[in-house]
Amino acid sequence: xxxxxxxxxxxxxxxxxxxxxxxxxxxxxIASFLIPAFRVNVLLxxxxxxxxxxxxxxxxxxxxxxxxxxxxxxxxxxxLGRIATFLILLLxxxxxxxxxxxxxGATTIxxxxxxxxxxxxxxxxxxxxxxxxxxxxxxxxxAEPALPTKDGSQPAAQASPAATQTDADNYLPKSxxxxxxxxxxxxxxxxxxxxxxxxxxxxxxxxxxxxxPAEADLAGANRFKxxxxxxxxxxxxxxxxxxxVEAPEKPTAPEMAWVKVVGKVTFPVEGGRTIPVxxxxxxxxxxPPEETMLY
Amino acid sequence: xxxxxxxxxxxxxxxxxESITRWLPKNYAAAIAVSALMGLVLPMCECASVxxxxxxxxxGLPLSCAITYMMGAPIVSxxxxxxxxxxxxxxxxxxxxxxxxxxxxxxxxGVGMAxxxxxxxxxxxxxMLDSLPGRRRTGLSMAVAGNDxxxxxxxxxxxxxxxxxxxxxxxxxxxxxxxxxxxxxxxxTFNTAVNQNLLIPLAxxxxxxxxxxxxxxxxxxxxxxxxxxxxxxFRMFPPSAKLAFLLFGPVFDTKLFFMYGAVFRRWFxxxxxIGLFIVIALICNHLGxxxxx
Numbered sequence: 393x394x395x396x397x398x399x400x401x402x403x404x405x406x407x408x409x410x411x412x413x414x415x416x417x418x419x420x421x422i423a424s425f426l427i428p429a430f431r432v433n434v435l436l437x438x439x440x441x442x443x444x445x446x447x448x449x450x451x452x453x454x455x456x457x458x459x460x461x462x463x464x465x466x467x468x469x470x471x472l473g474r475i476a477t478f479l480i481l482l483l484x485x486x487x488x489x490x491x492x493x494x495x496x497g498a499t500t501i502x503x504x505x506x507x508x509x510x511x512x513x514x515x516x517x518x519x520x521x522x523x524x525x526x527x528x529x530x531x532x533x534x535a536e537p538a539l540p541t542k543d544g545s546q547p548a549a550q551a552s553p554a555a556t557q558t559d560a561d562n563y564l565p566k567s568x569x570x571x572x573x574x575x576x577x578x579x580x581x582x583x584x585x586x587x588x589x590x591x592x593x594x595x596x597x598x599x600x601x602x603x604x605p606a607e608a609d610l611a612g613a614n615r616f617k618x619x620x621x622x623x624x625x626x627x628x629x630x631x632x633x634x635x636x637v638e639a640p641e642k643p644t645a646p647e648m649a650w651v652k653v654v655g656k657v658t659f660p661v662e663g664g665r666t667i668p669v670x671x672x673x674x675x676x677x678x679x680p681p682e683e684t685m686l687y
Numbered sequence: 688x689x690x691x692x693x694x695x696x697x698x699x700x701x702x703x704x705e706s707i708t709r710w711l712p713k714n715y716a717a718a719i720a721v722s723a724l725m726g727l728v729l730p731m732c733e734c735a736s737v738x739x740x741x742x743x744x745x746x747g748l749p750l751s752c753a754i755t756y757m758m759g760a761p762i763v764s765x766x767x768x769x770x771x772x773x774x775x776x777x778x779x780x781x782x783x784x785x786x787x788x789x790x791x792x793x794x795x796x797g798v799g800m801a802x803x804x805x806x807x808x809x810x811x812x813x814x815m816l817d818s819l820p821g822r823r824r825t826g827l828s829m830a831v832a833g834n835d836x837x838x839x840x841x842x843x844x845x846x847x848x849x850x851x852x853x854x855x856x857x858x859x860x861x862x863x864x865x866x867x868x869x870x871x872x873x874x875x876t877f878n879t880a881v882n883q884n885l886l887i888p889l890a891x892x893x894x895x896x897x898x899x900x901x902x903x904x905x906x907x908x909x910x911x912x913x914x915x916x917x918x919x920x921f922r923m924f925p926p927s928a929k930l931a932f933l934l935f936g937p938v939f940d941t942k943l944f945f946m947y948g949a950v951f952r953r954w955f956x957x958x959x960x961i962g963l964f965i966v967i968a969l970i971c972n973h974l975g976x977x978x979x980x
Contacts, residue, residue, distance in 0.1 A: 625913040
């Protein structure tokens with residue numbers, strides 16, 4: 393019996409953990425749980441677990457776990473308790489690996505709290521605008537009061553909100569139809585950056601995200617939220633982020649469905665702050681992107 | 688966890704018992720201070736540090752120094768400093784980073800000093816204690832490790848030591864991961880099934896906001912190297928509450944509550960949690976008033 397607890401069960405446990413990690417890495421499911429930079433660690437950990445398991449399964453290695461004198465597990469006082477200990481080590485991990493969904497559900501997303509303001513986010517990678525030479529700064533939102541200059545005078549008149557040709561048009565990625573391809577994150581950052589707003593405002597863009605209903609105070613005019621999960625490190629710290637979409641008619645896609653929205657970017661001031669609102673031309677249900685998370 | 692287990696296994700196989708305290712200053716206070724700073728050279732997240740200190744205690748590291756390292760390493764580390772600075776860009780990052788590191792260091796030293804005169808029998812789990820047949824006092828007295836039941840197939844050669852590393856690492860991993868799985872299950876339930884927006888109304892009251900963020904840090908059980916990014920996202924909360932989140936989470940959260948139980952007696956774990964909660968809440972509240980943060 394000691395051999396079972398000191399050699400075979402530890403070996404099987406290590407093998408199971410190895411199998412879970414390697415299968416997540418090889419199948420690509422790890423993309424829903426970890427940022428790209430850390431994924432190779434999963435491969436390494438899976439291989440290390442495999443090597444350790446081999447030491448137990450093919451060499452007479454022993455671990456002083458769940459033999460009566462040395463084990464610190466609270467259940468390890470009798471044979472059944474010791475078996476239960478290994479079940480707790482094995483079952484949750486294997487069950488989660490087999491049964492956990494690829495995406496968060498709507499309730500979970502609401503519980504985590506949807507972020508609609510880039511001030512609560514930290515940039516992992518440089519937004520599209522900042523990677524390029526600065527475009528002419530155009531404060532393009534007529535509804536937003538201009539900040540006074542240092543001497544207290546009002547700044548010069550602002551440019552027209554109409555779409556303006558900027559350098560950004562030359563480097564922003566475009567779809568086959570010629571629409572600028574943006575992420576929800578770009579819209580949130582643009583709402584806080586005058587020059588980024590100038591790059592996007594009035595342009596026809598396409599954005600992919602999951603459809604979520606807007607809150608009561610933001611609802612009306614067929615508005616909904618276009619949501620993506622933003623991950624700093626792993627799924628545990630992922631936060632839902634969303635921009636508002638104003639559609640010509642109530643969208644037919646169900647809640648949490650992946651949709652591609654083509655529309656014009658606007659930045660109205662609502663509730664005292666500038667927010668991005670995408671005036672949709674079309675809202676079509678689509679396949680999830682290869683990377684469902686934003687980093 | 689795996690890295691911590693491998694480090695722990697390597698310590699068991701490659702580090703002689705008598706050398707573990709050789710680098711510690713003879714002066715007690717200095718030894719505690721050095722232990723609190725060990726995270727700068729041996730950076731470990733809070734989970735890994737629990738695994739490592741079990742082995743270090745068995746190898747003879749004074750218990751108070753081991754606890755100090757366990758409290759300090761998840762905060763006083765270059766990885767945590769960098770992530771805090773990056774997360775708080777545009778929100779006084781240097782101030783927040785320095786406050787986190789300095790107060791984290793002081794808390795670790797304070798805990799180390801507080802447990803100095805408590806006998807190991809009152810602190811350690813019986814199973815841990817059984818592996819320390821030597822002197823069982825804390826302070827700078829050594830608890831000499833006993834014989835390990837793992838096999839030494841390869842004698843003193845490198846192959847034998849590597850084999851021993853694997854055996855010890857597996858023992859440590861299985862011992863602590865059991866508690867990690869239980870704690871992680873509870874934390875993930877809170878993370879997904881409980882509406883975190885319920886805490887937002889508490890943000891306007893300075894004292895309540897500090898405590899609310901500490902409760903959240905306990906429940907979410909995030910890794911100390913990334914929790915600064917989550918703290919930043921709670922924009923309605925004052926910096927003092929975010930600081931409390933950054934200080935309390937890495938030293939006491941849902942998973943740590945269970946993982947500490949693999950090493951320490953339940954009364955000590957509870958006392959540690961309550962004590963840390965009160966001290967960190969008081970510090971952050973006062974800092975909020977003094978520094979107006």
